[in-house]
Amino acid sequence: MQDAYLYFENGLFLQAKAFGSGQTAVGEVVFNTSMTGYEEIITDPSYAGQFILFTMPEIGIVGANPEDMESRGIFCKGIIVRNYNEFYSNFRAKENLDNFLKSQDIMGITGVDTRLLTKTIRNNGSMMMIASTQISSPEELKNILKKSKKIQDINLIPEVSTPKTYTHTTSTFDFNTFQYGLPNTSKKIIAIDFGIKRNILNELTAVGLEVEVMPHHFEANSIIARFENGEIKGVFLSNGPGDPLMLKNEISQIKLLIEAKIPIFGICLGHQLLSIANGYETYKLKFGHHGGNHPVKNLITQSVEITSQNHNYSVPQEIEEIAEITHKNLFDGTIEGLKYKNAPIFSVQHHPEASPGPKESSNLFKQFADMI
Structure with a gap:
């Protein structure tokens, strides 16, 4: 060496x-x-x-x-x-x-x-x-x-986002055959790629969603038009690196999606961008949450879920003015999940797809499919 x-x-x-x-x-x-x-x-x-x-x-x-x-x-x-x-x-x-x-x-x-x-x-x-x-x-x-x-x-999103639109064509990994299964899809959604993990896409297809993945520089009006004519049923906002406040253009486009009342599910960076788009700016944590053993309390079911996490930023407590807090981190009390009051939108800070880590929160993908 x-x-x-x-x-x-x-x-x-x-x-x-x-x-x-x-x-x-x-x-x-x-x-x-x-x-x-x-x-x-x-x-x-x-x-x-x-x-x-x-x-x-x-x-x-x-x-x-x-x-x-x-x-x-x-x-x-x-x-x-x-x-x-x-x-x-x-x-x-x-x-x-x-x-x-x-x-x-x-x-x-x-x-x-x-x-x-x-x-x-x-x-x-x-x-x-x-x-x-x-x-x-x-x-x-x-x-x-x-x-x-x-x-x-540094704006890191252009480096990690897909350069062109594509359709994800595999589902979750089968450890009996050591192969990825084929999805059985019925409803189409758009996933905005800010640095999306493959297993998020697998989990979305596993619950019956056809997933079209778009680059970070998407145009909200074209998505809204496709939603209004019934072609797509919802939008997913992915995880990604860096400070979410850097993404001015993406935030402005997300605001348009919110105003159009499109069903939206956000994870990690997507969760943070939804908060900013609604007028509540994120702040940086001291050393962030990175690991597969973070306890989160589900305030809806009152159960504790062990979660996979990877983020340096958090949404502010004041957002409870417009959203119900659904999940809370038991290490430091920061917000881990939100359900917005006036729109069909929910989001989580942790990673329900795991890979690696526990999958105790994976039912969130089914909740999104049920919502749309």
Whole structure:
């Protein structure tokens, strides 16, 4: 392995080892507390512009394979792990994690005290960092980092969104046959891709919806016309990376969809964009929610669901003026779900499709199908 050098916004400098693609990269570092599913996490487009710090100390033992990818590639800046396992033991694996990262030109960093880094982020908040296999000088790394844009100043959506419209043609993964099933669809919806995960599309088709996926630069009036003539029955707003307040054009288009009373379901970034479009701006959390073990209380059923999460922003409490709060995070009390009072719209902050993580909230896809 090559030597790697890490410099963080708070002045912390570390030496480590690198696997994957050797390079110099700048991004925001966040920690993920999931115990399994590193390939699905790494290929989640919502991590664009970020380094993923895994609290799980052993990473790599199940290798990597195309079936477990959540998007067309890797959009994160890199991953940081305590111990990297080059040898993999999984009959479904096609290659080790090192080769998988190299094929995507992504850096892996190992030999780091991830507990120390996690505590640092927990205490100080998410921060920018630079990692390099080419530059060892702390001062030079500091200068590059200082001149680099903060993640909240970068519009990451064009990088992760689909460049053209397409129809999703598979359903959920069958672990008996190790194949994706064919959907049995009856109602057509539009899914707006801000960095959509593949398993969200699988779950939508699994509940009987034909899904046409559109790029982030959609035109609301064309969707409204198709809704009014009965061709489509609803709109889904996907997850995605970055600060939602950056997406001025997308927010203006979502406002038109809301005014047209089109049934809408939003997840993660989609949830945040709906709040902003209704006049309630989001705010950034100290270190965000990233992992597959976050307890959320369903205020409708009074049950507690363990959820998969990946976001750095939250909607404000004041939104209860126009929406019923349906879900609440039991770690910090932040809003996890909303049902709007004057429109057929609901949204959640967590990820009911999991991949990886628990699927205790997956019935939300059926609720959307029932609503339309």
